Amino acid sequence: MCRNIHQLHNFEPEATEDEVHAAALQFVRKVSGSTKPSKANAEVFDRAVLEIAHATRHLLEDLVTTAPPKDRDIEAAKARERSAKRFATA
Structure with a gap:
């Protein structure tokens, strides 16, 4: 998986909307193979980011742990x- 997507579950304070959005953006970039979509794909790209961020927020809210x-x-x-x-240099 993409190294830029970090664990968001079980932190105090909980993940911010910016962190959830950043993770969703990285996921969509990885899946689509594009860091910046063309104008023709910008709407679908942005919609995917919003939908994945929404699903991620629900996931984080519903997960339970002891x-x-x-x-x-x-x-x-x-x-x-x-x-x-x-990355230490010898």
Whole structure:
């Protein structure tokens, strides 16, 4: 899957509309193979993004878990640490 789509479930605070929209946009870009649609496809592209964002929001609202919510700052720090190790120059 696309590396730019990040987990949105079980975070405190919950995912914002911007995060949900960004994930939907990345998904549509990946599926369509286009980062910017032509004028002929712009309407269908934008509609797909809105529909996927809507479905994603419903998914996030309906998922249940017994795990405690993750802290965004801690998870971001972990991701930076993994990235530093992965791309470290020797």
